[in-house]
Amino acid sequence: MSPFTTNISRRNVLRGLGVSMALPFMESLTSRPLLGANSLPAPPKRMAFIFVPNGVNLADWTPQQTGYGFDLPSILQPLAQVQDDLLVISGLTHDKGRANGDGPGDHARSASVFLTGAQPRKTDGANIRSGVSVDQAAAQAAGHLTRLRSLELGCEPGRSAGNCDSGYSCAYSSSISWGSSSTPNGKETNPKLVFERLFSNGKQQETDKNKLRREALKKSILDFVSDDAKRLKASLGRNDQRKLDEYLTGVREIERRLDHASNDPAPIVDIDYPVPEGTPKDYGEHIRLMCDMMVLGFQTDTTRIATCMFANAGSNRSYQNLDIPNGHHALSHHRGDDEKLSKISKINQFHVAQLAYLLKKMKATPDGHGNLLDNSMVCYGSGLSDGDRHNNENLPVLLAGHGGGTITPGRHLSIPTETPMCNLFMSMLDRFGTPIDYIGDSTGRLSGLDI
Numbered sequence: 001m002s003p004f005t006t007n008i009s010r011r012n013v014l015r016g017l018g019v020s021m022a023l024p025f026m027e028s029l030t031s032r033p034l035l036g037a038n039s040l041p042a043p044p045k046r047m048a049f050i051f052v053p054n055g056v057n058l059a060d061w062t063p064q065q066t067g068y069g070f071d072l073p074s075i076l077q078p079l080a081q082v083q084d085d086l087l088v089i090s091g092l093t094h095d096k097g098r099a100n101g102d103g104p105g106d107h108a109r110s111a112s113v114f115l116t117g118a119q120p121r122k123t124d125g126a127n128i129r130s131g132v133s134v135d136q137a138a139a140q141a142a143g144h145l146t147r148l149r150s151l152e153l154g155c156e157p158g159r160s161a162g163n164c165d166s167g168y169s170c171a172y173s174s175s176i177s178w179g180s181s182s183t184p185n186g187k188e189t190n191p192k193l194v195f196e197r198l199f200s201n202g203k204q205q206e207t208d209k210n211k212l213r214r215e216a217l218k219k220s221i222l223d224f225v226s227d228d229a230k231r232l233k234a235s236l237g238r239n240d241q242r243k244l245d246e247y248l249t250g251v252r253e254i255e256r257r258l259d260h261a262s263n264d265p266a267p268i269v270d271i272d273y274p275v276p277e278g279t280p281k282d283y284g285e286h287i288r289l290m291c292d293m294m295v296l297g298f299q300t301d302t303t304r305i306a307t308c309m310f311a312n313a314g315s316n317r318s319y320q321n322l323d324i325p326n327g328h329h330a331l332s333h334h335r336g337d338d339e340k341l342s343k344i345s346k347i348n349q350f351h352v353a354q355l356a357y358l359l360k361k362m363k364a365t366p367d368g369h370g371n372l373l374d375n376s377m378v379c380y381g382s383g384l385s386d387g388d389r390h391n392n393e394n395l396p397v398l399l400a401g402h403g404g405g406t407i408t409p410g411r412h413l414s415i416p417t418e419t420p421m422c423n424l425f426m427s428m429l430d431r432f433g434t435p436i437d438y439i440g441d442s443t444g445r446l447s448g449l450d451i
Contacts, residue, residue, distance in 0.1 A: 021199050021221065022147070022300035023232075024247055025367060026240040043368040044145070045404045045432050046298045046376040048306045048358075049135055051114050051176050052351045053107070053315045054332040055384035056396045060345040063088055063412040070412040075345055078353040079398075082360060084410040085373055087399040087449070091415035092424060096120075096441055097383050097392035106390035107314030107329075108168035110383030112184075113392075114176045115307070117422035117440015124163035128171050131440055133178040134425040135305050136185070141434035148303040152177045153194060153290045154187035155283070156312045165314060173313040187309060190279055191289035192258045198293065198302055220255050222248055243366065247299070254292050261285065283321065284354060291358035298372055299365055310351055313383070322346050332387025344387070355380050359400050376401040377428050393417050399424070399449070406431040408450045415448065 013022050025043060056075065063070040070088070072080060079086055096119040097109045105122060112120040118131025132140075135150055143149025158174020165173055175184030188194050199221055222229070229248065233241055261280035280286045290308055297303040311317060316327035324331075324343050331347070334340035355378075362373040381397040384390060394417055402409060422442035427449055429435055 022302050024243065024299045026236065026243060028236045028240040043375045044301065044304055046304045047135065047138060047428060047432055048294055048376065048378045049115055050355065050380040051111065051309045052382050053311050053313050054328055055382050055387035056348045057341050057345045058386060061348065061396050062090055066412045066414045068411055075348045075352055078349060078356040082356065082363060082400065085359065085363065085400055087409045088412040089397045089399060090394060091417045091419055092395045092397050092421040093393040093418045094383055094395060094421050095392065103166065105166035105168040106384065108165035108172040111176055111313035112172040114383040116178055117420060117442065120168065120172050122167050124167055124169045128169050129181050130178050131181050133176065134429065134439055135177050135307050136179045137436055137439055138429060138432050138434045139305050142304065146301055146303050148297065150305040151294065151297050151303045152185045152187040152307050153293060154189050154309040155286050155290060156315060157189050158312050176309055177307045191293055194293040195254065195258055198296055220252055222252055257289060287354040288357050291354065291361065294358065295361050295365060298376065319347055319350065322350055334388050374402045375404045377403045377431065395421060403431045406450055413448050
C-alpha cells in the first residue's frame with residue numbers, strides 16, 4: 001500500500017449527522033518520517049471511461065497530422081486548452097462489436113463491447129452474457145483501497161430487461177460496466193443521489209434519516225461538518241487552509257446547482273428521450289454535474305475508478321439546445337447527406353465540450369506536486385465509428401491525462417487498423433498498477449503511449 005493511501009485516504013475526514021466528507025490531499029496532514037522535507041508521497045492514479053453513442057462524423061474528428069503539433073478538427077476544438085494533455089488515437093477496433101454471425105443489433109453490441117471487448121450473447125432474456133469490463137478488472141484488484149470500489153454514472157436511464165435492439169436485451173444498450181460476464185452494473189443518473197452517496201457515512205438507514213432532517217432544516221451538508229472543519233483549519237498551514245476553503249466552496253456551489261436542478265420544472269422533450277425525475281432540464285448541466293461527481297470522487301480519494309455514459313447506445317434524443325430537433329440516432333443514418341453530417345458534427349462537438357469541462361476542472365484541481373489530470377487516465381469514445389455504416393474499426397478514441405507520468409500526451413497517435421481496443425485497456429491497467437493477463441480480445445499491450 002502506498003504512503004498516500006495509508007496517510008491520507010482513510011484518515012482525513014470531516015464528520016457530522018450522517019455525513020462523512022473525505023478531504024483532498026493536504027501536505028500539512030501527511031506524516032513523512034521517511035521522506036525529505038520537500039517530498040510528498042505520490043498521489044494515486046485514477047481512471048475514467050466515458051461513452052458516447054452513434055459514432056461520430058470522422059471527417060470532422062480525425063486530425064490530418066500525426067504526432068505533435070496537430071491541428072484540432074472542428075469537433076475537437078473545445079479541447080484546445082487541454083490539447084497538450086490529450087492523445088487522439090486512430091485505428092483501434094472492437095471486432096466483437098461486429099455481428100460475427102449474430103445479425104443486426106450493432107448499437108447494443110457497441111455499448112456492451114466498449115469496455116469488455118467480449119461478444120455479447122444475443123438474447124433479450126435473463127441469460128445475458130458479455131465479459132468483465134476494464135473498469136471492474138481494476139476495481140477487483142484495487143477497489144478495496146477506497147470507500148467506493150468504483151462509480152457508475154449516466155445521463156439517460158436504462159432498462160435491465162426487454163428487447164432494445166434487434167433481439168438484444170436492454171441491459172446491453174444501457175450498460176458499459178460489467179462486474180462479471182453475466183452482471184452489468186447499474187448506473188446512477190441522478191447527480192443529487194451520487195452526491196449523497198459520495199458524502200454519506202455508509203450506513204444507509206442513518207444516512208436516509210439524516211438526509212431528510214438536513215432537507216427539512218434546509219441546511220447544507222457543510223453546515224453539519226462546520227465544527228470539524230474549523231478545528232481542522234486551525235491545524236493547517238497557510239496553503240492548505242486556502243485549499244480547504246476552495247474545496248468547501250466548490251462543494252457548496254455544487255450543492256447549490258443540485259438544489260436548483262431539483263426545483264426545475266419538468267422539461268419539454270422529445271418523446272423518444274425519457275428524462276429521469278430530479279435531474280436538470282438542461283442536458284449539458286446534467287453532464288457537467290456528473291463530471292463534478294467524478295472529480296469529487298477522485299479529489300477526495302473516495303474512488304479511483306469511474307464510468308459515465310453521456311447517453312445510451314442508440315440514443316435518439318434531440319438536441320434542441322443546438323437547434324437540432326432531429327433524433328441523434330435517426331441523424332446518424334445520414335447516407336452521406338451533408339446537412340445531417342453537419343448536425344452530427346454539432347452533436348459530437350457538444351459532447352466533446354462537456355469532456356473539455358471535465359478535463360479543465362481536473363487540471364485546475366491540485367494533486368500532490370501537480371494536478372488531478374496529471375495523475376489520471378480519461379478514456380473517451382464510442383463503440384461505433386460511423387453511425388451510418390455501423391462499423392467498429394478506426395473507432396473515435398481519446399485518452400486524456402498523464403497517468404502519473406507514464407503517458408506522453410499532446411499527440412495524434414495513428415496505429416494499424418484492427419488493433420484491438422483492449423490492447424489500450426491492457427496498457428492502462430498496467431499503468432494503474434493492476435496488470436492482468438488479458439481482457440476481451442486483447443493480443444498484447446498498445447505501444448506508443450509513452451515515448
